[in-house]
Amino acid sequence: MSKEAIERLRNDEDYYGDFGKQYLSNSDIDALLNNPLNFKKQSQQTPAFLIGGYFHTCILEPHKLDKYKIVKSSTRNTKLYKEIAGEDICLLEHEADAIELMREKVLDNELFRDMIQDGKVEYETPGITELEGMKWKGKADVINHSHQLIVDLKTTNNINSFASSAYKYNYDSQAYIYSKMFGYELIFIVVDKKTHQLGLFDCSDGFLQSGQNKVAKAVQAYNEFFVNGDGDFSQYYISKTL
Numbered sequence: 001m002s003k004e005a006i007e008r009l010r011n012d013e014d015y016y017g018d019f020g021k022q023y024l025s026n027s028d029i030d031a032l033l034n035n036p037l038n039f040k041k042q043s044q045q046t047p048a049f050l051i052g053g054y055f056h057t058c059i060l061e062p063h064k065l066d067k068y069k070i071v072k073s074s075t076r077n078t079k080l081y082k083e084i085a086g087e088d089i090c091l092l093e094h095e096a097d098a099i100e101l102m103r104e105k106v107l108d109n110e111l112f113r114d115m116i117q118d119g120k121v122e123y124e125t126p127g128i129t130e131l132e133g134m135k136w137k138g139k140a141d142v143i144n145h146s147h148q149l150i151v152d153l154k155t156t157n158n159i160n161s162f163a164s165s166a167y168k169y170n171y172d173s174q175a176y177i178y179s180k181m182f183g184y185e186l187i188f189i190v191v192d193k194k195t196h197q198l199g200l201f202d203c204s205d206g207f208l209q210s211g212q213n214k215v216a217k218a219v220q221a222y223n224e225f226f227v228n229g230d231g232d233f234s235q236y237y238i239s240k241t242l
Contacts, residue, residue: 002128009126009137023128023137024222026174032218036225036236045089047076051099054091055155058103059116060123060141070096098193102155105196112189112198119146129181132219138174138181150178150186159192159199166201167210173218175203176211 142151190199
């Protein structure tokens, strides 16, 4: 694993830009398995993506919060919001307040605070590994070397359905990739955005096996369309029996 490449991946511009595109990542899984036409397409900024980023920054890198623009507006349709935001998407003040409350809930929990902050910990740590003959990149929220754990922070609209939605959002493949990449077990710390109920979810062998299966199928699709194929997506179609 190249130390130089790892250092470059610490920079978001390199991680998400042309340099990082030489690697597969868990965010590619959905496109490769469901719609190769979307593979490596630039994903558009959304309020949900911005809120997730602010939540992570709040807990892991609060010194970087000033990069977020917060607008004192109730919606994104007001004149004030449009004047300040322009073409960008900004956080609304009530969204930032809600995220900071979730941060308090997470860090007020002694076990969660210990896993996130105590001992020898690293935040937003990039890694590279080879799986199924392909190089993969990833960036761990928290690596706690003292506990030998990878901690991934998630928010959810319904914590009671997180166990099933984890498969839908490919957290199983994320857990598999990261466990191979960083050499530790991955656990999810989850907070419900509505109720602020907290959850701790570890990964079963079956969950990791499901993730491994997705990685293998994703690489198969990548090879089929982008290595062995001619890249002519006009011939691509879905075929199923109803």
